[in-house]
Amino acid sequence: MRVGSICYATSRGLGHLCRDFYLHGVVTDVLVVRHPGVPTNEDWYPGAPAVPLRGIEAHRAELMEFVAGMDAMLFFETPFWWPILPFCHDNGVRTYLVTMYECYPVGSPPPTRYICPSLLDLDYFPEGVFLPLPVEYPWRLRERALHYVHNGGYLGVRGREGTENLINAMQYVRSPLKLTIRVQENVSPEAQRKAAYDGRIEYLPATVPYYDLYGSGDVAVGAQRWNGCSLPLQEARASGMLVMNTDRYPMNTWLPNGSGNPTWFGGANPLIPVGEYRKTRVADRFPEIDEAIVSPRAIAAKMDEWFGRDISDYSRSAVEWARSISWAALAPKYLEVLAS
Numbered sequence: 539m540r541v542g543s544i545c546y547a548t549s550r551g552l553g554h555l556c557r558d559f560y561l562h563g564v565v566t567d568v569l570v571v572r573h574p575g576v577p578t579n580e581d582w583y584p585g586a587p588a589v590p591l592r593g594i595e596a597h598r599a600e601l602m603e604f605v606a607g608m609d610a611m612l613f614f615e616t617p618f619w620w621p622i623l624p625f626c627h628d629n630g631v632r633t634y635l636v637t638m639y640e641c642y643p644v645g646s647p648p649p650t651r652y653i654c655p656s657l658l659d660l661d662y663f664p665e666g667v668f669l670p671l672p673v674e675y676p677w678r679l680r681e682r683a684l685h686y687v688h689n690g691g692y693l694g695v696r697g698r699e700g701t702e703n704l705i706n707a708m709q710y711v712r713s714p715l716k717l718t719i720r721v722q723e724n725v726s727p728e729a730q731r732k733a734a735y736d737g738r739i740e741y742l743p744a745t746v747p748y749y750d751l752y753g754s755g756d757v758a759v760g761a762q763r764w765n766g767c768s769l770p771l772q773e774a775r776a777s778g779m780l781v782m783n784t785d786r787y788p789m790n791t792w793l794p795n796g797s798g799n800p801t802w803f804g805g806a807n808p809l810i811p812v813g814e815y816r817k818t819r820v821a822d823r824f825p826e827i828d829e830a831i832v833s834p835r836a837i838a839a840k841m842d843e844w845f846g847r848d849i850s851d852y853s854r855s856a857v858e859w860a861r862s863i864s865w866a867a868l869a870p871k872y873l874e875v876l877a878s
Contacts, residue, residue, distance in 0.1 A: 542567040542608035544618050547582040549745050555614050562865045564872050569604045571618050594619050610876045623647040643823045655767040657788040671769050672868040675776040680756040680853040683844045687755035690721040695820050700761030702729045708736050710838035713845035752777035761832045776860040778853040785809035786830045802851045810840045
């Protein structure tokens with residue numbers, strides 16, 4: 539079965555996601571979309587056809603030629619050119635979309651099937667199939683919560699990852715913890731000044747190798763405002779780190795939160811409470827969603843609460859959990875869905 543995908547070949551989340559599916563044999567053929575502002579890794583897909591993101595509709599002939607040779611197409615969040623979906627259907631090519639509920643244009647042509655990587659996505663696409671994203675990341679035992687790490691990447695749409703909120707929270711943190719913040723796009727000048735002023739913060743505005751993201755540190759901290767597909771949180775959990783992020787659905791359905799784990803926490807919850815939810819849209823063409831509002835003081839209180847705590851049992855528990863979402867466990871399920 540030939541499974542094609544149209545994707546970036548960039549060192550950012552969406553680029554790495556497609557490449558993982560290619561390296562593990564789920565995706566067999568790739569057409570590369572060249573991002574106008576992020577370098578393309580030319581060695582990821584040798585010999586693959588490529589088109590520019592800007593003006594992609596002018597390259598419809600290349601797009602149609604590519605998909606016409608596939609049995610199925612697997613798209614991650616977007617096909618980049620939505621008219622490709624009805625073209626595939628008219629030519630007997632099945633289409634599957636790994637959803638990102640908050641950035642799905644209302645009224646877009648539907649795929650053959652939606653693949654929902656989170657329960658929240660399934661709420662938006664109840665006709666889809668729930669299938670988590672596979673993750674494999676080297677595990678290391680973390681024993682005490684001393685070094686906190688935040689990987690902000692490109693900060694997410696409208697600062698979704700909560701990077702600046704985390705920097706603002708540090709003024710209320712009383713513990714002598716270390717906080718490493720890695721970003722591929724700088725936060726605001728004001729937030730940069732705050733980070734530079736606080737000697738506990740190591741601010742690194744650069745792209746780091748994938749396996750360095752969670753190679754060091756004890757706690758993966760953040761304050762996501764939305765996002766049902768949480769691949770970075772899955773990677774952090776699989777690495778053995780304690781995951782400290784927003785206490786919201788669906789993350790609190792699979793991240794340890796104190797409930798049912800008295801031997802680990804004594805009832806304590808490492809997730810950060812939400813102050814309120816507000817209705818918002820990422821853009822006018824996207825659906826209305828719930829935005830979690832988390833105060834800097836709530837972030838700081840949770841960081842102080844867990845500083846120095848023994849997290850070794852939490853860390854060890856990740857080993858078995860990671861097996862359940864490994865490529866060995868989930869790749870056959872993806873292939874089964876793509877063949878149906």
